[in-house]
Amino acid sequence: MRKVIYHPKYKEYDLGPQHPFSPVRVKMVLELLDSLGIPFNPVQPELISADRLKEIHEPDYVDIVEAVSNGEAAKDIGQYGLGTGDNPVVRGMAEGARWQCAGSLLGAQLLINGQAESVLQMGGGFHHARRGLAAGFCLYNDLALAVKTMTDHGWHVAYLDLDVHHGDGVQEIYYTSDKVMTISLHESGEYIFPGTGWLHELGQGMGRSLKLNLPLEPYTEGDSYLESLRKITEPALAWFRPNALVVQAGADAHFSDPLADIMLTTQNYQKIFSYIFSLVEKYCYNRVLITLGGGYSFFATARIWTLLYLMQQRYEIPAELPGSWLNRWRKIIGTDAGNNFHDREKAYRKIPRKGDIERVNQAMAIRLLDAVAGDWL
Ligand SMILES: [Zn+2]
Numbered sequence: 072m073r074k075v076i077y078h079p080k081y082k083e084y085d086l087g088p089q090h091p092f093s094p095v096r097v098k099m100v101l102e103l104l105d106s107l108g109i110p111f112n113p114v115q116p117e118l119i120s121a122d123r124l125k126e127i128h129e130p131d132y133v134d135i136v137e138a139v140s141n142g143e144a145a146k147d148i149g150q151y152g153l154g155t156g157d158n159p160v161v162r163g164m165a166e167g168a169r170w171q172c173a174g175s176l177l178g179a180q181l182l183i184n185g186q187a188e189s190v191l192q193m194g195g196g197f198h199h200a201r202r203g204l205a206a207g208f209c210l211y212n213d214l215a216l217a218v219k220t221m222t223d224h225g226w227h228v229a230y231l232d233l234d235v236h237h238g239d240g241v242q243e244i245y246y247t248s249d250k251v252m253t254i255s256l257h258e259s260g261e262y263i264f265p266g267t268g269w270l271h272e273l274g275q276g277m278g279r280s281l282k283l284n285l286p287l288e289p290y291t292e293g294d295s296y297l298e299s300l301r302k303i304t305e306p307a308l309a310w311f312r313p314n315a316l317v318v319q320a321g322a323d324a325h326f327s328d329p330l331a332d333i334m335l336t337t338q339n340y341q342k343i344f345s346y347i348f349s350l351v352e353k354y355c356y357n358r359v360l361i362t363l364g365g366g367y368s369f370f371a372t373a374r375i376w377t378l379l380y381l382m383q384q385r386y387e388i389p390a391e392l393p394g395s396w397l398n399r400w401r402k403i404i405g406t407d408a409g410n411n412f413h414d415r416e417k418a419y420r421k422i423p424r425k426g427d428i429e430r431v432n433q434a435m436a437i438r439l440l441d442a443v444a445g446d447w448l
Pocket residue numbers: 234235236321323364365366
């Protein structure tokens with residue numbers, strides 16, 4: 072069974088008209104599906120309480136987030152990462168975040184109860200939220216909550232982070248756990264937020280060699296990305312054999328993303344998603360929960376998440392975008408985008424030093440596997 076989760080209340084996680092983490096992105100996806108005549112019948116979660124978040128976050132952090140979100144004055148919010156450009160204080164944001172966490176939690180429950188094998192949560196993916204700190208547009212860590220629901224059930228869980236930024240929050244929360252393997256492919260922290268996700272961050276104690284990070288070179292193209300992904304995930308999942316895979320499917324590794332420099336095309340994303348579905352079948356008992364995440368080129372992100380929906384629900388990928396949808400979003404899309412669903416062939420100019428970039432990525436993947444080999448015996 073393949074299920075989709077969504078609630079209109081997700082829109083309440085809105086950090087303001089100038090903020091990149093905008094609910095417009097999912098609105099574009101839903102309208103695109105509608106214009107294509109594709110059905111969208113999600114399961115709706117029920118709102119969870121703030122106490123539920125205390126299973127993952129420090130209680131005083133949750134109390135502060137809820138208080139400022141209700142308009143109450145609070146001191147020293149900066150030490151919780153709040154009131155910054157990335158994480159401004161906006162009325163109602165805590166409840167909006169809880170709605171999205173509720174969706175990821177429901178996804179975990181559907182897998183545990185056997186009501187679904189493949190779940191696509193059309194929200195969530197707040198991988199930067201730390202135990203006691205808001206960061207990188209994230210307040211509450213829905214992914215960590217979903218993972219905890221599964222480990223409480225006795226499962227081993229693998230977490231794969233495709234977002235172009237390091238999945239630091241999920242890694243931190245499970246750094247010493249032997250029940251959770253985290254794998255993050257991201258642009259190197261030397262160049263972008265959050266500046267972590269290095270090879271040597273391998274986990275601690277019982278969690279040693281279960282936290283895998285592959286920092287990629289800026290301007291990494293699709294072939295090198297896929298090669299790196301295969302090199303790491305195949306042996307990792309074959310060895311760990313998780314009861315389920317949780318995937319954060321941020322779309323900000325697209326070449327047009329304004330916040331990062333990885334060069335994936337929508338065609339590359341199609342290959343990546345299809346590869347992940349094959350991994351799930353082979354090594355993860357056919358169970359997967361996928362969430363959304365980052366993605367700041369709205370036109371690219373809308374197409375990548377629509378692609379993900381169509382693939383997960385097994386619909387055909389259309390060749391063209393409907394004119395009505397293009398016109399409705401013309402201001403965001405611009406006039407020179409064309410009407411193909413996928414990116415143009417030769418979507419961007421040739422990357423200089425492509426060979427060097429590929430060699431560095433390849434060497435990085437080999438070093439990572441060497442570093443964990445002793446513990447994986
Ligand atoms: Zn991101």
